[in-house]
Amino acid sequence: MATTNDLKNGLVLNLDGDLWTVVEFQHVKPGKGGAFVRTTLKNVLSGKVVDRTFNAGTKVETATVDKRTMQYLYADGEDFVFMDLDTYDQITVPGGTVGEASKFLLPEAEVIVATHEGAPLYVELPTSVILEVTYTEPGLQGDRSTGGTKPATMETGATVNVPLFISTGEKIKVDTRDSRYLGRA
Numbered sequence: 001m002a003t004t005n006d007l008k009n010g011l012v013l014n015l016d017g018d019l020w021t022v023v024e025f026q027h028v029k030p031g032k033g034g035a036f037v038r039t040t041l042k043n044v045l046s047g048k049v050v051d052r053t054f055n056a057g058t059k060v061e062t063a064t065v066d067k068r069t070m071q072y073l074y075a076d077g078e079d080f081v082f083m084d085l086d087t088y089d090q091i092t093v094p095g096g097t098v099g100e101a102s103k104f105l106l107p108e109a110e111v112i113v114a115t116h117e118g119a120p121l122y123v124e125l126p127t128s129v130i131l132e133v134t135y136t137e138p139g140l141q142g143d144r145s146t147g148g149t150k151p152a153t154m155e156t157g158a159t160v161n162v163p164l165f166i167s168t169g170e171k172i173k174v175d176t177r178d179s180r181y182l183g184r185a
Contacts, residue, residue, distance in 0.1 A: 001059050003057055003060070004037040004054045004060060007060075009022055018043060019044040019045065020043055024039065037054045037056060037058075039053070039054065044065075044122060065121065067112050067124075068112065070085060070110070071109070072106070072108065072110075079092050079093065080092070082123075093123060097123065098123050103154075104125055104156060106156060127176060128176060130185040132170070133170050136167065137150055138168075149164070150166075159179075
């Protein structure tokens with residue numbers, strides 16, 4: 001248990017049976033009435049963002065979230081298997097928990113896996129990864145770097161819009177947050 005005075009960004013709270021991460025908080029002391037804390041909370045599992053206000057000094061239940069660096073090993077049907085780099089223990093994470101991150105997972109990639117009481121909550125990828133283009137339409141004579149984009153299929157199956165001069169077989173850097181082309185690798 002903690003009070004609203006202990007709130008800080010990144011703290012995980014257990015509210016109404018759901019886990020919420022504190023994205024932003026602000027202590028407010030109006031001239032009239034009691035002080036309160038205005039927070040922005042993000043649901044750990046669904047990603048839903050809500051604003052919530054607590055009276056100052058209110059007790060809130062904190063949750064222990066264990067974040068560990070793990071190595072992606074392989075896909076097992078719909079699930080993904082990761083290995084803890086410290087203990088070499090393997091953990092199976094359901095495909096729904098991995099979500100969109102699966103589009104950028106390469107074997108042996110190091111990611112952060114967050115767990116709560118042994119249950120995996122989410123997988124955090126590095127902000128960018130280097131992937132090989134497995135297929136894209138050939139560029140035409142006269143294509144310029146500012147001339148537009150075309151879809152390209154990556155080695156993981158993800159589709160990324162790339163400039164017209166990129167060809168099949170090239171390695172490119174991709175932003176994992178919004179599937180954006182960042183440059184050649």
